[in-house]
Amino acid sequence: xxxxxxxxxxxxxxxxxxxxxxxxxxxxxxxxxxxxxxxxxxxxxxxxxxxxxxxxxxxxxxxxxxxxxxxxxxxxxxxxxxxxxxxxxxxxxxxxxxxxxxxxxxxxxxxxxxxxxxxxxxxxxxxxxxxxxxxxxxxxxxxxxxxxxxxxxxxxxxxxxxxxxxxxxxxxxxxxxxxxxxxxxxxxxxxxxxxxxxxxxxxxxxxxxxxxxxxxxxxxxxxxxxxxxxxxxxxxxxxxxxxxxxxxxxxxxxxxxxxxxxxxxxxxxxxxxxxxxxxxxxxxxxxxxxxxxxxxxxxxxxxxxxxxxxxxxxxxxxxxxxxxxxxxxxxxxxx
Amino acid sequence: xxxxxxxxxxxxxxxxxxxxxxxxxxxxxxxxxxxxxxxxxxxxxxxxxxxxxxxxxxxxxxxxxxxxxxxxxxxxxxxxxxxxxxxxxxxxxxxxxxxxxxxxxxxxxxxxxxxxxxxxxxxxxxxxxxxxxxxxxxxxxxxxxxxxxxxxxxxxxxxxxxxxxxxxxxxxxxxxxxxxxxxxxxxxxxxxxxxxxxxxxxxxxxxxxxxxxxxxxxxxxxxxxxxxxxxxxxxxxxxxxxxxxxxxxxxxxxxxxxxxxxxxxxxxxxxxxxxxxxxxxxxxxxxxxxxxxxxxxxxxxxxxxxxxxxxxxxxxxxxxxxx
Numbered sequence: 001x002x003x004x005x006x007x008x009x010x011x012x013x014x015x016x017x018x019x020x021x022x023x024x025x026x027x028x029x030x031x032x033x034x035x036x037x038x039x040x041x042x043x044x045x046x047x048x049x050x051x052x053x054x055x056x057x058x059x060x061x062x063x064x065x066x067x068x069x070x071x072x073x074x075x076x077x078x079x080x081x082x083x084x085x086x087x088x089x090x091x092x093x094x095x096x097x098x099x100x101x102x103x104x105x106x107x108x109x110x111x112x113x114x115x116x117x118x119x120x121x122x123x124x125x126x127x128x129x130x131x132x133x134x135x136x137x138x139x140x141x142x143x144x145x146x147x148x149x150x151x152x153x154x155x156x157x158x159x160x161x162x163x164x165x166x167x168x169x170x171x172x173x174x175x176x177x178x179x180x181x182x183x184x185x186x187x188x189x190x191x192x193x194x195x196x197x198x199x200x201x202x203x204x205x206x207x208x209x210x211x212x213x214x215x216x217x218x219x220x221x222x223x224x225x226x227x228x229x230x231x232x233x234x235x236x237x238x239x240x241x242x243x244x245x246x247x248x249x250x251x252x253x254x255x256x257x258x259x260x261x262x263x264x265x266x267x268x269x270x271x272x273x274x275x276x277x278x279x280x281x282x283x284x285x286x287x288x289x290x291x292x293x294x295x296x297x298x299x300x301x302x303x304x305x306x307x308x309x310x311x312x313x314x315x316x317x318x319x320x321x322x323x324x325x326x327x328x329x330x331x332x333x334x335x
Numbered sequence: 336x337x338x339x340x341x342x343x344x345x346x347x348x349x350x351x352x353x354x355x356x357x358x359x360x361x362x363x364x365x366x367x368x369x370x371x372x373x374x375x376x377x378x379x380x381x382x383x384x385x386x387x388x389x390x391x392x393x394x395x396x397x398x399x400x401x402x403x404x405x406x407x408x409x410x411x412x413x414x415x416x417x418x419x420x421x422x423x424x425x426x427x428x429x430x431x432x433x434x435x436x437x438x439x440x441x442x443x444x445x446x447x448x449x450x451x452x453x454x455x456x457x458x459x460x461x462x463x464x465x466x467x468x469x470x471x472x473x474x475x476x477x478x479x480x481x482x483x484x485x486x487x488x489x490x491x492x493x494x495x496x497x498x499x500x501x502x503x504x505x506x507x508x509x510x511x512x513x514x515x516x517x518x519x520x521x522x523x524x525x526x527x528x529x530x531x532x533x534x535x536x537x538x539x540x541x542x543x544x545x546x547x548x549x550x551x552x553x554x555x556x557x558x559x560x561x562x563x564x565x566x567x568x569x570x571x572x573x574x575x576x577x578x579x580x581x582x583x584x585x586x587x588x589x590x591x592x593x594x595x596x597x598x599x600x601x602x603x604x605x606x607x608x609x610x611x612x613x614x615x616x617x618x619x620x621x622x623x624x625x626x627x628x629x630x631x632x633x634x635x636x637x638x639x640x641x642x643x644x645x646x647x648x649x650x651x652x653x654x655x656x657x658x
Contacts, residue, residue: 163608164608191380193586193605194380195589199599200603221591224595225594225597225599248594262523264526270555270572271553274526274527275523276523281488281518
């Protein structure tokens with residue numbers, strides 16, 4: 001008998017709304033998914049689709065000026081994070097859930113030495129101090145591939161290259177062996193060769209600790225290569241969710257196919273005409289009624305312009321879900 | 336200079352002086368040419384000097400060594416009015432479309448500005464040309480002319496920047512990472528637009544980018560740069576199909592392909608990071624990261640040579656033997 005894997009993170013009907021002077025922005029609007037230990041969920045979508053707000057909602061680092069309201073459920077090992085007090089949440093953040101950002105300087109303190117910053121996490125969550133904290137810090141820096149780790153402890157972030165700073169940010173994120181690591185565009189600011197190194201590092205750390213990971217990216221190639229599951233976001237909603245292979249071999253939502261097709265491919269000869277998606281990203285203050293991708297979709301009908309499509313299962317076990325009135329099947333539109 | 340050559344760059348160098356008598360060699364001895372109507376792609380990692388090449392051609396600032404011959408004249412020897420006139424045939428598009436447009440001016444004035452500086456045409460004629468240029472980049476002149484940049488998305492701002500670059504009907508447009516700040520769906524629109532404009536105005540492009548897939552799509556020929564020097568230059572299809580330089584091969588291998596059945600090489604082919612351009616390695620600058628490096632590479636800088644017709648490389652141990 002095989003053991004039924006239990007999700008480490010279960011997000012149910014999550015919504016994050018910002019109340020602005022110009023109206024309500026539904027940045028995340030009814031998103032559900034779950035991740036098991038050791039799994040990587042990729043989240044793709046264009047800028048403004050709500051990817052980063054989703055991450056920030058899960059780790060609860062949205063603005064605290066009252067402009068954001070969050071509803072739904074975020075269960076980490078069965079415990080709903082949305083019901084925790086800020087004090088309790090501080091014990092979760094950095095320990096059970098950690099985050100790596102696009103710009104490592106946004107998480108590193110520019111006026112503190114690297115060693116001090118790693119030490120703070122070790123002291124706060126694991127109670128390590130002095131010599132013990134220092135030994136562990138050196139181990140962590142070595143494990144993320146930083147040469148001469150003991151010397152690096154005395155350096156400031158500005159003395160390191162962008163790739164090295166991201167390695168330090170990862171070292172801090174994995175210091176307490178979190179159950180879930182959220183990486184928000186972790187390599188977007190880095191060169192392609194350094195990007196490959198960082199992704200390789202994240203994958204090895206994930207394997208070593210059986211960590212669950214959310215990898216947010218706009219780069220579909222990276223998501224295809226480094227994830228087990230993919231969620232495609234459009235205008236705050238998850239419009240398709242599937243195992244990575246299933247998604248890239250047969251997506252059902254026209255937006256997903258349009259995204260995949262619009263990227264230039266190395267396998268195509270030079271001057272291949274790209275299939276651009278017409279129009280621009282949606283206006284989040286006034287998203288389209290019905291299907292939000294409708295105004296840019298080649299297949300939209302009156303149905304799409306009037307009613308919002310619900311998530312439906314494409315397969316018997318319900319792992320491949322899509323929200324579309326006219327899904328693609330084997331690359332064709334069903335009548 | 337051959338008859339169909341639009342731009343010929345010989346031994347271009349850009350060296351910056353730093354405090355304490357140190358020098359930074361951002362670009363060292365680069366030679367290449369661009370033909371009429373051709374797109375030359377220029378790829379490399381950040382800090383390799385690719386943007387400096389673009390700026391040196393524009394004489395912003397002038398390079399510290401070498402010649403830049405554009406339409407038969409050495410731009411470095413020109414100054415003042417003559418340089419300004421030559422630059423009318425040469426334009427630039429930048430990565431961040433929003434910050435390259437003056438936020439306080441209306442679109443009609445932004446696009447008309449090159450004509451205003453040149454002082455070439457009457458006011459009604461300027462308006463007529465602005466309308467044509469905006470329509471060419473698929474913007475509705477009636478709806479956009481009296482609006483300001485902040486009212487537009489990044490993709491639309493890049494269209495405005497392209498309209499401005501084309502208003503004087505230049506021969507060469509230098510595009511410095513023109514689609515890097517754009518979303519993938521909008522990126523395809525702008526790349527298609529650049530191809531259309533190239534055909535319509537018979538433009539040559541120098542297309543600078545770190546994205547190898549984008550560069551392959553738009554370029555006729557591609558040059559690969561590392562630490563201020565060219566490693567390899569070849570027709571686009573040839574370079575990607577059969578690279579000669581180990582750096583080119585590693586760059587191509589590092590690009591994630593959109594295929595869930597192909598997992599990336601682990602560990603990655605290229606270890607380490609770009610060395611400091613203030614203190615570049617002796618001999619071949621790539622040798623500190625090169626899987627094929629030998630003692631020879633440390634002692635002698637590899638010569639820039641034509642390994643096969645139209646395919647140039649600077650490497651002692653290219654991936655395939657020279658014919």
